Amino acid sequence: MSASNSESASRAEGLHVRLQQGNVVLGLMLALDVIRELELLNTSLQKRTQTVEGMVSAVSVVQESLRSKRKSDHFEAVFKEAEDMVEKLSLEPIALPRTQRPPKRYSGPAPAHRPASAVEFHRVEFYRVLDKVDTQLTDRFMQPGIDALKELEALLLTPTASNVERDAQRNAEKYPELQWEDLKIQLAMFKNKYNYKTTADAAQLLKAMPVEVRALFAQVETVVRLLMVVPASSAEAERSFSGLRRLKTWLRSTTTQKRVNGMAVCHIHQERLDKLNSKDIAQQYIQGKDRRREIFGSFT
Structure with a gap:
C-alpha cells in the first residue's frame, strides 16, 4: 500500500511512521493509564440506577485514584x-522533542528552559494531564446545583430522623411546589410502605399504583418529578443520538425513513428488545411471503 498514491496509502504510511516512534508508545501508555479509570467512571455514571449522591461519590473515588498517580x-x-x-x-528510543524557543516578548532575555532528560519532560506533561482531568471533574460535578440536587434526593431516599428534620424542611422550602407539612406525612407513609433505593425505583412504584393510592402521595410524586427532569446522567440520551448518527452514516443511503426510525427505536430500547423472542419474530417474517418460507424454512 505504501507504493500506492491513494489517500489511504498516504495515511497508512504516516501512521506507520508515527507508530515507529518510542514517544508515541509512551504517550499512548500514559493516556491509557488515565483513560481506563475515566472509562470506568463513564460506565458507572451511565447506569439508570445512578443517584446524585452515588455519582458524586464515584467521581471523588476516581479523583483520589488519579491524584495517587501524581508520584515519581x-x-x-x-x-x-x-x-x-x-x-x-x-x-525508535524515547527522546526529548525538538526544542521550540518562545518569542522574546514572552520569555525576555532569559534562555528557554530545556528539560534535562526525556523522563523529566514527559513527567511534567503527564502531571499536567492529571491536573487538567482533576480540574475538569471538579468543575463539572462539584457545583452548587449538584449540592441542591443531593439535598432534594436526600428528602426522598434518606430516612428522615428527628435530628435532621429541620434540615429537610429547609431543603423542601426552597421549592415552591412542595408543602412541607404534607410532604413530611406522605414521605413517612411512603418510606414505611415501600422499599426503594433510587429515584427510578420510586418512580416505578408510583406508576404501578392505582390512581386513588397515588393521590395519597402527591407531594412525593412532585419530588420524584423534580428529580427525574434533572437526571443524574444524560449519557443514555446522548448515546441514542450518536447511535442515530452512526445509522445515518452507512445505512441511510439504502434505507427508508420508516426503517431508520424502527432501527433507532430498537437501539434506544435495547433492554426491551432483548426480552423479545427472536424465533417468533423470524417466524412472523417468514410467513409474510411464500418465497421466504422456501428459503428459510420454519423456526418453530
Whole structure:
C-alpha cells in the first residue's frame, strides 16, 4: 500500500511512521493509564440506577485514584514499561522533542528552559494531564446545583430522623411546589410502605399504583418529578443520538425513513428488545411471503 498514491496509502504510511516512534508508545501508555479509570467512571455514571449522591461519590473515588498517580514512582514504572516495549519491538528510543524557543516578548532575555532528560519532560506533561482531568471533574460535578440536587434526593431516599428534620424542611422550602407539612406525612407513609433505593425505583412504584393510592402521595410524586427532569446522567440520551448518527452514516443511503426510525427505536430500547423472542419474530417474517418460507424454512 505504501507504493500506492491513494489517500489511504498516504495515511497508512504516516501512521506507520508515527507508530515507529518510542514517544508515541509512551504517550499512548500514559493516556491509557488515565483513560481506563475515566472509562470506568463513564460506565458507572451511565447506569439508570445512578443517584446524585452515588455519582458524586464515584467521581471523588476516581479523583483520589488519579491524584495517587501524581508520584515519581508511578510515572517511572510506566516509563520503564514503555522503554521495555520500545526495546522489544525495536522502535525508535524515547527522546526529548525538538526544542521550540518562545518569542522574546514572552520569555525576555532569559534562555528557554530545556528539560534535562526525556523522563523529566514527559513527567511534567503527564502531571499536567492529571491536573487538567482533576480540574475538569471538579468543575463539572462539584457545583452548587449538584449540592441542591443531593439535598432534594436526600428528602426522598434518606430516612428522615428527628435530628435532621429541620434540615429537610429547609431543603423542601426552597421549592415552591412542595408543602412541607404534607410532604413530611406522605414521605413517612411512603418510606414505611415501600422499599426503594433510587429515584427510578420510586418512580416505578408510583406508576404501578392505582390512581386513588397515588393521590395519597402527591407531594412525593412532585419530588420524584423534580428529580427525574434533572437526571443524574444524560449519557443514555446522548448515546441514542450518536447511535442515530452512526445509522445515518452507512445505512441511510439504502434505507427508508420508516426503517431508520424502527432501527433507532430498537437501539434506544435495547433492554426491551432483548426480552423479545427472536424465533417468533423470524417466524412472523417468514410467513409474510411464500418465497421466504422456501428459503428459510420454519423456526418453530
